[in-house]
Structures are given as C-alpha cells and as structure tokens.
Amino acid sequence: MNSSVRFFPVLLTLLLMMVCPAVAQEAGTSAAGSSRETKTIIQIELLSSRFGGPLVSQEWGRLFEKLGVVARIRQPVFDEEPEIKESVRGTLRLVKLIGQIDRDGSVVFPGHRFRQSEMDELREWLEELRTYGAQGAPTGKPLWGLQRAQFTEIFDSLKSPIEVELKGRPVEEALAELPLPATYPVRWHTSTEAIRETAGSVNVLQEVRGLSAGTGLSAILADLGLGYRPLRTPSGSIELVIQKLSDAPDAWPVGWEPLEGTSRLQLAPTLFQMERVGFDQVPLAEILDAIETATGVPIIIDYGQCRTHDIDPHELRVSYPTKRTAWALLVNSVVRQARLTKEFKVDEAGHTFLHVYPFVPKAATER
Incomplete structure (x- = not known):
C-alpha cells in the first residue's frame, strides 16, 4: 500500500475543554494564605539499607533527635525511593521526608546527601524546610x-499565551517573540555559549502557539538539550537562566501535572471522539500533527530526548488498521510503535497538551 493517511470526515468543531489548571489553583491558594503565620511540622522516615548495619541506623536516629526531629527507621516497601512531600491544612504545614541510608553510611534525600559529620549542613536544611516548606511545586519540582x-x-x-507561529523560525528569533516578563530577564549561562551561537541558524522544531510562555520556552529549549530556571542574582533580582539540562536537572518543566482526580476526558474531551481512521507506514510526526489539527490538543514532542535514544519522529514510520477509534487510542498506538510514551500535562495557564517523549523502562529491583 502507498504511504498515505486516510482520515475520514472529522468533526473539527472543537468542544470546550473543561481544563483544571492545577498549578495555578495551588499557587493561588498558597499566595492567599501567606498572610497568616504557618506552623511547620517535619516528619522523617529513613529507609534502612541491607548494606548497612543497625548501628548506623541507630546513630542517625540519635543525631536527628539532637536536631529536634524524630526519625522513624524502617525497611523500604518494594522499590520505594527517597521523596519529599508536603500537605497544608489551614495554618499547619506538614513536611514529610523519606530518606535512604546509603551503603557508605550517609543519608540521601531528593537533591541532598548528608554524612554524619555534616550536622551543621543538615540543621541548616531542616531550618529552610521549616521556613519555606518542602519547596516543591505541585509536581514536586523545587522552588529554586x-x-x-x-x-x-x-x-x-x-501564563501569557504565545500568539504567533514559531515553528520553523530560528530559535533566537522565536525566543524574542515569546511574551516573557520584562521583570525576569532571560540570560544564557556561560556554559551554553557554543549552543547559543547556533540559535540564529537552528529552527524551532514544533509549534507552541497557544501554549503559555513558560511551557513554550521549556519546550523550545528542551529540543536543544537546554532548560531554564529562575535564579536570584547577588543584587536580589531574579533572572531566568538558560542552562544545559545535564547541568540543571531541576529546570522549569515542560508542563505540569493536572490536578489530582481530574479525568483525561475532562482535560481533553476531543481526544475521546470516535472517528474512522487508518494509514500505513506514515512518519510519526505527520500523524501526530494530523491528530493535533483534528482535536485542537497540542502535542509536544521532546526532540532532545528522542535524539538521545536514536528516535527520529520524522523518519520513523507507523501504521494503524482502518477502523473506528478514539484519537486517544490512536495516539497510544503510534507512540508505542515508536518506543515513546505520552502524558497529559497542563501549562501555567491550565491549558491541556500531550507531552511525548521516549519510554524508558524502570530498572529491575534487586531481590
């Protein structure tokens, strides 16, 4: 069969998407309550290691007690990993830390490692938690x-929407078109100079029009292996600093997790419309573009991660048997054929989009 796409008559009158802007909602709630004094309670659980003895665990328990915190020591459950969680009820904030006692005797929390000789650093970090809370955005990203x-x-x-088409335009030119706030200037880190020199000749790979400026900037930069994050300058002002993702694992994310409990149907109802569709050996990027046009739901591919995993969405071809199906099921099928996966995300303004990136299976846990 010749390479072709047979999209039968499609309902292009889009339904109003009942989107729940999770991040905006939580951020607004936090700001509204900031005028009241908040009491923070810290709970700590330490996952013992099969490589360390009970004496190390007991010593950590005594050290945390000296710092005014009770640490519960227990065995990990299945593949449990360190994490930081926060919950707020009125003026009471509960910060729960789950740490891992490593084989070298140190204790590991997300983004932090402490040895028993580093009690001053640990005490300072606990004080920061009491002051700022878990410093986690709704998806667990740090507050920098x-x-x-x-x-x-x-x-x-x-949150400002991107109102111009940027796909195919030079990255340098596209960044200048983004509705970014003048109060937080963008600065390229010195480590990105080689990449920045190519920004005038490398084009934006996908359309971000309609997304908010924050998510659009993250998506454009991610395709180059870059990200950005807000950093405070010595003068106290804040800049949005562009860095290599390898140097900034806490970069501003390409979208945020939807509010817990929000169904996918609520987030993107047009993706669940039934249509008759079929095609054979068509480039994945073309199929995703067609689905985006038909549903009105933006689809953002992480081309940077795709390159890392030797996946080219413009060259990799996918097929689907002709039948009546929902767009969401079609997306699932074609991204799996390409060794990719997808997530429902919302931008800073609460608009839904699909984030597509390589599927990386979790490593098997040791028994």
Missing part, C-alpha cells in the same frame, strides 16, 4: 530557593 510568594509571582508572569 524562592519563597512561595516569589514563585507564585514568577509562575503567574509566565
């Missing part, structure tokens, strides 16, 4: 050392 009110201001400033 900012107070929650500062984070909310930056987050809100990145």
Whole structure:
C-alpha cells in the first residue's frame, strides 16, 4: 500500500475543554494564605539499607533527635525511593521526608546527601524546610530557593499565551517573540555559549502557539538539550537562566501535572471522539500533527530526548488498521510503535497538551 493517511470526515468543531489548571489553583491558594503565620511540622522516615548495619541506623536516629526531629527507621516497601512531600491544612504545614541510608553510611534525600559529620549542613536544611516548606511545586519540582510568594509571582508572569507561529523560525528569533516578563530577564549561562551561537541558524522544531510562555520556552529549549530556571542574582533580582539540562536537572518543566482526580476526558474531551481512521507506514510526526489539527490538543514532542535514544519522529514510520477509534487510542498506538510514551500535562495557564517523549523502562529491583 502507498504511504498515505486516510482520515475520514472529522468533526473539527472543537468542544470546550473543561481544563483544571492545577498549578495555578495551588499557587493561588498558597499566595492567599501567606498572610497568616504557618506552623511547620517535619516528619522523617529513613529507609534502612541491607548494606548497612543497625548501628548506623541507630546513630542517625540519635543525631536527628539532637536536631529536634524524630526519625522513624524502617525497611523500604518494594522499590520505594527517597521523596519529599508536603500537605497544608489551614495554618499547619506538614513536611514529610523519606530518606535512604546509603551503603557508605550517609543519608540521601531528593537533591541532598548528608554524612554524619555534616550536622551543621543538615540543621541548616531542616531550618529552610521549616521556613519555606518542602519547596516543591505541585509536581514536586523545587522552588529554586524562592519563597512561595516569589514563585507564585514568577509562575503567574509566565501564563501569557504565545500568539504567533514559531515553528520553523530560528530559535533566537522565536525566543524574542515569546511574551516573557520584562521583570525576569532571560540570560544564557556561560556554559551554553557554543549552543547559543547556533540559535540564529537552528529552527524551532514544533509549534507552541497557544501554549503559555513558560511551557513554550521549556519546550523550545528542551529540543536543544537546554532548560531554564529562575535564579536570584547577588543584587536580589531574579533572572531566568538558560542552562544545559545535564547541568540543571531541576529546570522549569515542560508542563505540569493536572490536578489530582481530574479525568483525561475532562482535560481533553476531543481526544475521546470516535472517528474512522487508518494509514500505513506514515512518519510519526505527520500523524501526530494530523491528530493535533483534528482535536485542537497540542502535542509536544521532546526532540532532545528522542535524539538521545536514536528516535527520529520524522523518519520513523507507523501504521494503524482502518477502523473506528478514539484519537486517544490512536495516539497510544503510534507512540508505542515508536518506543515513546505520552502524558497529559497542563501549562501555567491550565491549558491541556500531550507531552511525548521516549519510554524508558524502570530498572529491575534487586531481590
């Protein structure tokens, strides 16, 4: 069969998407309550290691007790890993830390490692948690050392929609077109100079029009292996600093997790419309573009990660038997054929999109 796409008559009158802007909702709630004094309670659970003895665990328990915190030591459950969680009820904030006692006797939390000789550093970190909370955005991303009110201001400033087409335009030109806040200037880190020199000749790979400025900037940069994050300057002002993702694992994310409990049907109802469709050996990028046009739901491919895994969505071809199906099921099928996966995300303004990136299976846990 010749390479072709047979999309039978499609209902292009889009339904109004009942989107729940999870991040905006939580950020607004935090800002509204910032005028009241918040009491923070820290709970710590330490996952013992099969490589370390009970004496190490007991010593950590005594050290945390000296710091005014009770640490519960227990065995990990299945593939449990360190994490930081926060919950707020009125003026009471509960920060729960789950750490891992490593084989070298140190204790590991997300983004932090402490030895028993580093009690001053541990004490300082616990004080920061009491002051700022878990410093986690709704998806667990750090607040980059900012107070929650500062984070909310930056987050809100990145909600402006991108109103111009940027696909195919030079990256340098596209960044200048983004509705980014003048109060938070963008600065390229010195480590990105070689990549920045190519920004005038490398084009934006996908359309981000309709997304908010914050998510659009993340998507454009991710295709180059870059990201950005807010950083405070010595003068106290805040910049949006572009860095290599390898140097900035806490970069501003390409979208945020939807509000817990929101169904996919609520997030993107047009993706669940039934249509008759079929094609044979068509480039994945063309199929995803067609689905985006038919449903009105943006589909953002992480081309940077795809390159890392030797996946080219423009060259890799996919097929689907002719039948009546929902767009969401079609997306699932074609991305799996390409060794990719997808997530429902929302941008800073609460607009839904699909984020497509390589599927990386979790490593098998040791028995």
